[in-house]
Amino acid sequence: MSALSRNDHAVTELRSFDDSLPMALLKAREATMRRFRPMLGAHDLTEQQWRVIRALASMSAEPSVGELAEATFLLGPSLSRILVNLEGRHLIERTASAADNRSVTITLTDRGRKLFATVAPESETIYRSIEGSFSPQRLGHLLTELEALADSTTNDSSTEEAP
Numbered sequence: 001m002s003a004l005s006r007n008d009h010a011v012t013e014l015r016s017f018d019d020s021l022p023m024a025l026l027k028a029r030e031a032t033m034r035r036f037r038p039m040l041g042a043h044d045l046t047e048q049q050w051r052v053i054r055a056l057a058s059m060s061a062e063p064s065v066g067e068l069a070e071a072t073f074l075l076g077p078s079l080s081r082i083l084v085n086l087e088g089r090h091l092i093e094r095t096a097s098a099a100d101n102r103s104v105t106i107t108l109t110d111r112g113r114k115l116f117a118t119v120a121p122e123s124e125t126i127y128r129s130i131e132g133s134f135s136p137q138r139l140g141h142l143l144t145e146l147e148a149l150a151d152s153t154t155n156d157s158s159t160e161e162a163p
Contacts, residue, residue: 035126043119048074050119052082053091053108057116062105064097091115 017023033047040050055071056063063071069079083106086092091112094104108116131139 032130035130036123039122039126040119043115045115045119046082048072048078049082049086050123052079052086053112053116053119054123056092056106056108057113057120062095062107064103064105066103068106086112 036047036050040047045053051072051074052068055068059071065076065079065083068074069076072079074082083092083094087094089111090109093107093109095107097103097105134142
């Protein structure tokens with residue numbers, strides 16, 4: 001049985017909850033993150049903190065807070081709290097931008113780089129486990145398709161409807 005929604009007096013069928021793309025993506029994300037959370041917790045990291053550390057380790061230039069927010073898909077207030085925590089733990093450093101003293105750039109400290117070097121191989125072990133159960137080819141194909149989906153919806157201005 002499908003759900004119905006009313007819009008401008010027209011009744012349209014809504015795809016089933018099980019066929020909802022956002023829900024399928026959340027289900028897959030949750031199943032995936034269940035594998036990573038215990039390892040991250042053992043290093044006193046949340047998944048968002050690890051996302052920031054991993055992004056900083058992969059960037060060739062020192063990003064601004066805005067660039068880091070964009071790279072990690074974190075909202076400003078959440079990223080701000082994460083940065084305060086990571087800075088308090090001496091894992092990152094904020095420095096006034098040489099180009100513009102009103103903005104700051106973010107870098108990993110030596111301690112942050114050491115933590116990254118410790119956690120990264122453990123993260124890769126989990127990835128290998130996922131590839132073992134899903135296959136490297138399927139995972140590669142899935143990542144390619146997800147990137148294509150993200151690109152197609154980013155360029156689509158008619159995506160203002162609710163999931």
